[in-house]
Amino acid sequence: MALYDQTLYDFLNIVERKFMESNLLADEWHEFEDRFRERAAQRWQALQAQLTPFERHATLRKHITDALSQLLDDDPLYQKAMAMSARKARIKDAIARLDYDVWFLRNKRLHLQLQVYAMEAECDDFLTETDRQLHERFRNRQRARRNPIYWRGGGIAIMEPTDDRVALGYLRDSETVIMTRHAGALHATFEKISHSAYGVLNHLNRPTFFQSMGRPVKAVLDANPEATEYELIRAALGGARSLLEEWAQTRLHTETLNVVDEGKLREVMRVNDAP
Helix, strand or coil, X not given: CHHHHHHHHHHHHHHHHHHCCCHHHHCCHHHHHHHHHHHHHXXXXXXXXXXXXXXXXXXXXXXXXXXXXXHHHCCHHHHHHHHHHHHHHHHHHHHHHHHHHHHHHHHHHHHHHHHHHHHHHHXXXXXXXXXXXXXXXHHCCCCCCCCCEEXXXXXXEEECXXXXXXXXXXXXXXXXXXXXXXXXXXXXHHHHHHHHCCCCCCCCCHHHHHHHHHHHHHHHHHHCCCCCHHHXXXXXXXXXXHHHHHHHHHCCCCCCCCCCCHHHHHHHHHHHHCC
């Protein structure tokens, strides 16, 4: 009898966790538990005659659990709970499949958008006059005037060259510092790409993405401190495109899309192959 009580206790604990996943079912738990214990007690008399005391406890527990499971499957309230749980699981799976396709498409779209930005940068059409005015608005700000950082994110800090010790105190030891007189243009570039990358970046991959942009810029400046604005923007765009290509190879695989027609998608992406 003690083995039966312990097995029933453990069994109902597992069932209770399933009921507590829904507030509606949680309100009916105590009524269900009382009814189930009564039915189990009635079933126990017949089950007890089928068990022998010479079997191992593990075997006896299995027989008791199987009988309780059969009794549970016949309960209409439990059937309702399981139907609701199965439906919710199917919907969550559908959402995950759609999310995969959406992220795939946004990744491809951002890759094409960066190519457009690169072509605009070649023609000096990438940054508008409004974008360039970010530089002057930042320099003429009234608050925190000695903070030299134009843009910060993902372990990257962009600023104009300075020897001011107070200004340099705003930097963090862990940051990759990009000092250039084109800080305003880089600020606008990083902001513009950040907006274009909506839906692709999250709190996990955002630092990696911005580091992929900042490190090539830093390398260009280390090689040539007088690098032009175009050279720095091109380095930032190139780093972002390289990372997207790496993500496409490691995270996105062919014939895994759920809704999107991959053949049509390849046709769209072939615009990049045209002269």
